[in-house]
Amino acid sequence: MSLFSLGLMRAVIAIVLLATSCFAQHDIMDDAPSSGVANSPNHAWKVRFRRTAPDDEWKNCGEVTVYRHNRKVLRHCIPRVVSRAAWSPDSKYCVFTTINVHGHQAWSYAGVVFSTADHTFRWLDDAVGSINAPDFYFEPPDTVVVRVLSKNGDVTKGVESRASLQKVFGKLRDDNQT
Numbered sequence: 001m002s003l004f005s006l007g008l009m010r011a012v013i014a015i016v017l018l019a020t021s022c023f024a025q026h027d028i029m030d031d032a033p034s035s036g037v038a039n040s041p042n043h044a045w046k047v048r049f050r051r052t053a054p055d056d057e058w059k060n061c062g063e064v065t066v067y068r069h070n071r072k073v074l075r076h077c078i079p080r081v082v083s084r085a086a087w088s089p090d091s092k093y094c095v096f097t098t099i100n101v102h103g104h105q106a107w108s109y110a111g112v113v114f115s116t117a118d119h120t121f122r123w124l125d126d127a128v129g130s131i132n133a134p135d136f137y138f139e140p141p142d143t144v145v146v147r148v149l150s151k152n153g154d155v156t157k158g159v160e161s162r163a164s165l166q167k168v169f170g171k172l173r174d175d176n177q178t
Contacts, residue, residue, distance in 0.1 A: 036082070040091035044068060045116060047094050049082040062098055064121075066114065076121055078112055078175065083134040090141040092116050093165045095124065097134045097146075109134045111146060115169055122172035128161040142166050 035050035046067040062082035066073045080098035087094050093116070097109040109131045111124030125131055129148035136146040142165040147158040 038085040040087040042091040121175035127168040
């Protein structure tokens with residue numbers, strides 16, 4: 001084999017590899033760690049979450065265990081996999097963004113809120129709209145800021161949406177009502 005044909009073959013392989021990596025699609029599971037921990041700012045509360053993998057893959061869920069002063073308070077299974085978790089600055093609420101592991105609505109990162117007052121999990125999307133990004137942040141004392149679908153339905157950009165958790169929590173649909 002001549003040096004020219006060897007060089008040509010290497011160039012073709014490099015182009016194919018480059019094209020494959022450039023057009024590879026984002027795997028939504030890249031946004032979901034297999035497990036994680038979030039500690040409250042006042043150090044009284046902690047949540048541990050993990051992705052479960054039962055025999056029936058359609059029953060995958062995000063298992064969340066809540067602790068208060070290192071004692072288990074409850075265990076709950078969110079019917080989606082947890083992507084991110086963080087506590088509000090006042091340590092009264094823990095917010096989770098979640099994903100659907102089956103790829104339906106891959107742009108959707110439904111939000112779930114846990115309240116330390118009544119130990120319930122509720123759906124945040126009811127107050128802010130359809131969350132379309134896994135990351136979020138807080139403004140003190142309890143306002144969560146997320147990115148949601150814009151009015152024109154563009155799933156790639158979205159707009160910021162804010163909600164005071166103290167004001168909206170009681171109006172949110174309980175996770176057991178899904």
